[in-house]
Amino acid sequence: MLPRKELGLLLLLMLISGITAILNPLFLSGVNLLDMANLIGLFGIFSIGEGLTIITGGIDLSVGSMFSLLGVIFIDLVANRGVSWPLSLMAVLVGGLVLGAIQGFLITRARMQPFIVTLCGLLIYRGAARYYTDDSTMGFGYGDSADTLSWLASGRSFGIPHSFIFLIIVALILGVVLHRSVFGRYLFAVGKNEEAARYSGINTNLVIAGAYVLSGLLAGISTIFLVFYTNSVSPSTFGNFYELYAIAAAVLGGCSLRGGEGSILGIVLGTALLQVLQNLVNILGIPSSLNFAVMGTVILLGVFADQQLQKRRETAIAMGAQRARPAGSVVTAAAPKSGG
Amino acid sequence: MDQRPQALLELIGITKIYPGVTALDDISLRVDRGEVLGLIGENGAGKSTLMRILGGIVAPTAGSIRIDEQDHAMLSVNQSARAGIAFVHQELNLFENLDVAANVGMGREPRRFGLVSRKRLRDRVAPLLQRLGADFGPDTPVEGLSIAQRQLVEIAKALSIAARVIIMDEPTSSLTLKETERLLQVISELKADGVAVIYISHRLGEVKSCADRVVCLRDGRIAGELARDAVTHAAMIRLMIGRDLKALYIPPDAESSDGGCEIEGVITPAFPDRQVHLSIRRGEILGLAGLVGSGRTSLARVIFGIDRILGGQIRVDGKPVPITSPGHAIRHGIYLVPEDRKRSGLIVDMPVVENITLASLRAYTRMKLVKRDLELAVSRTQRARLSIRTPGDHTPVVTLSGGNQQKVVLAKWLSMQPKVVVFDEPTRGVDVGAKNEIYLLIRELADRGVAILMISSDMEEVIGVSDRIAVMYEGTISGILQRHQFNEYNVLRLAIGQDLDTAEAH
Structure with a gap:
């Protein structure tokens, strides 16, 4: 049985998909579905990392710029410096990890606000990437593309894009970590009430920093997928705004910016919904300039509806509690709905 | 001088019922012009509810409030302010980022072309501060003021809205003795100006020295009223307690034993020039009394690894334990039940x-x-x-x-597996029935051989539950009481830094 929030999101996703499919049956064509699956995979991986930081009550604004910086470094290593692909891959993953760790350190040890730290990360990494390449686009030359890695990142197995398969794997692993492990419980605890978590003996700094390290690592992984998706990196535009997609997906998926709420399934569904919306704009012939406007409207409505439902649920609980008390007999007449 | 002064404010049969709890039961009370009414009662006796009704924050279930010959079934916040009822709260409600004048004039700023006229605001506030004998000006940022000075700002705020009744809720809980005297002086000046003051405090000495009349609440009812010449410590305590304190005490099953927690020369960040020596035996409940700000919570925070220990040593069962985080403390079996x-x-x-x-x-x-x-x-x-x-x-x-x-x-x-448990105000905000259950649990824990340090500002609790009482004053232990020495008077004596054996107070 799905939790209420995820179920609602799934229904919304199906509803929008259904309407789109009726308006234009091409929506359900194999090509289109696989294309969407690929994009969901690409965006979902780093959105999960974003979601983790949001669950701790923070945010990571730096992922888009990380793609750019790690992307140009990766292409430079492979195409210009002839470094083997496994080493280059390691470099990118370690790079993401280290950047995440630095941000985590600044947020926990130096007690700086996540918004500020990662905003500065956004600016610094982007600038570094542009300086590194003299602001010119980098691409793979003939013959030096890492064939194996290229296949791993942008190929298909059983017709399914690898990015999508990888997203499922990441989601399963982190789903278990977030919802079943001690670390996952701590993430929620820290997000809900950092002080009480500390008073329960939890090393809150380590937990929070851990979320940023994971976000950095997942950004490193995403870099590889994105680089092979576009096959070149223009440092000034590569990954622009992607952190906002990630935040949108996480929020749509039930993560509260106040922290302590969210689920991996929700984030994946949120990512899927965003990609369906983008796709719908194209496939229904809506001017693509309206792309962001459509996305914004749906997120706004979605979050609004969710809050209204939650408020109603809380009122119902409060009424129930009132009814259970002997003396509070004033409001009971209004709520005899559920017979229990 | 002999005529009965005109009643500023009268409560008639005020009752407040919350689901399952009667917080106030048929309270009738009058406050006269230029009078200081002392309002006493234990925590949970209904004082705050009564004040919230006067402030227009909660509506009474029954009864009426008479102001200027007019009866109101309830007050709104605005009506309360317009009737000249002002509050000086226990926790001060000032904007630290603004200066004194801005705080006093908050919400009623004089305007010029739609902008705040700082000059007129200053001119309005300066005389008020003068009248209160404040040693700071209207331009001083609140951030840099002491708690006593902030309190004057609150009082100035009350005066600026032409308050006729100023309600002071534990106004001296964080003041030094000298500052307290100063406040009592201000109160007598207010009184001379015809302002009425409702003075709520646990500090019976202060109540005694400033109140014209004392009303005591107990369990939501008026337990009694004392006229000026009947106000004595003993009479007030009798009214507040209304029963034998020792009834609470649950004796331990077994003698306390060696081991437990030793605190040797510990220096806390709150008082970097003082040391704390204290030992809590296994199986013992050591009550830790003292005024707010005496360093009790700070000690608890150091023991639990939240604040850094600046010196000294903590030993559990004879072994020194280095504690730098709550995680460490927990691993050594030291747990904290925090205040908030x-x-x-x-x-x-x-x-x-x-x-x-x-x-x-x-x-x-x-x-x-x-x-x-x-x-x-x-x-x-x-x-x-x-x-x-x-x-x-x-x-x-x-x-x-x-x-x-x-x-x-x-x-x-x-x-x-607890070895040492520190309770910081274990029953704050807990209803009477659950209180006793919690005391039973604390005793049970002690009987299992756990060393217990119970910080409490609730006199009844400290005296009723502890096996020994340590009292803190200005960052050090000012004395330790054995059970036969337990009484409110002794605890208070030590809490204000005086010796036990000095002569009986006036």
Whole structure:
């Protein structure tokens, strides 16, 4: 049985998909579905990392710029410096990890606000990437593309894009970590009430920093997928705004910016919904300039509806509690709905 | 001078019923012009509810409030302010980022072309400060003021709205003796100007020295009234307590034994030039009394590893334990039940079960994954043992009553192996029935051989529950009382830094 929030999101996703499919049956064509699956995979991986930081009550604004910086470094290593692909891959993953760790350190040890730290990360990494390449686009030359890695990142197995398969794997692993492990419980605890978590003996700094390290690592992984998706990196535009997609997906998926709420399934569904919306704009012939406007409207409505439902649920609980008390007999007449 | 002064404010038969609790029961009270009315009563006697009714924050269930010959069934916040009722709160409500004048004029700023006229505001505030004998000007930022000075700002604020009744709720709880004297002086000046003051305090000495009349609340009723010449410590305590204090005491099952927790020369960040020496034996409940700001909570924070220890040593069962974080403290069996449970003790949006297992989650895992059934088993055991009243294990703690919330905090620690447990105000905001259950649990814990340090500002609690009482004053232990020495007078004596054997107070 799905939790209420995820179920609602799934229904919304199906509803929008259904309407789109009726308006234009091409929506359900194999090509289109696989294309969407690929994009969901690409965006979902780093959105999960974003979601983790949001669950701790923070945010990571730096992922888009990380793609750019790690992307140009990766292409430079492979195409210009002839470094083997496994080493280059390691470099990118370690790079993401280290950047995440630095941000985590600044947020926990130096007690700086996540918004500020990662905003500065956004600016610094982007600038570094542009300086590194003299602001010119980098691409793979003939013959030096890492064939194996290229296949791993942008190929298909059983017709399914690898990015999508990888997203499922990441989601399963982190789903278990977030919802079943001690670390996952701590993430929620820290997000809900950092002080009480500390008073329960939890090393809150380590937990929070851990979320940023994971976000950095997942950004490193995403870099590889994105680089092979576009096959070149223009440092000034590569990954622009992607952190906002990630935040949108996480929020749509039930993560509260106040922290302590969210689920991996929700984030994946949120990512899927965003990609369906983008796709719908194209496939229904809506001017693509309206792309962001459509996305914004749906997120706004979605979050609004969710809050209204939650408020109603809380009122119902409060009424129930009132009814259970002997003396509070004033409001009971209004709520005899559920017979229990 | 002999005529009966005109009543400024009269409460007639005020009753307030919350679901399941009668907070106030038929309270009738009048406040006259230029009079200081002392209002005393234990925590939970109904003082704050009564004040909130006067402030227009809650509406009474029955009764009426008479102001200027007019009866009101309830007051709104605006009506209360317009009637000249002003508050000087226990926790001061000032904007630290603004200066004194801005705080005094908040919401009523004189305007010029739609902008705040700072000059006119200053001109308005300066005479008020002068009248109160303040040693700071209207331009001083509030940030840099002491608590006593801030209190004057609050009083100036009250005067600026032409207050006729100023309600002071524990105004001296954080003041030094000298500052307290100064405040009492201000009160007598206000009185001379015809302003009435309702003075709420636990400090009976102050009440005695400033009140024209004392009214005591107990369990939501008026327990009695004392005229000026009948106000004595003994009479007030009799009214407040109304029963024998010793009735609370649950004697230990066994003698306390060596070991436990020794605090030797510990220096806390709050008082970097003072040392604390204290030893809590196994099986003993050591009460820690003292005024707010005497360093009790700071000591608790150091013992639990939240604040850094600046010197000295903490030993558990004879072994020195280096503690640099709550994690360390917990590993050495030192647990803290914090003062503010909603902020530090519980994650209120999380379910009961997750709060109970939060500190020992690793014990309920298999292959690094949390085992729900193990968690639930612990939660069920603890719920039964502490009789926590909750609809279920998955109920968010926020919906439970104060007493049951506190039991969840206890359940968290009782499910582990405590050696030393520090309670900081264990029954604050807990109703009377649950209080006794919590005292029983504390005693049970002590009988299991745990050393217990119980910080409390509730005199009845300190005297009723402890096996010994240590009293703190200005960052050090000013004295330790054995059971036969237990009384409110001795505790207060030590709490204000005086010796036990000096002569009986006036």
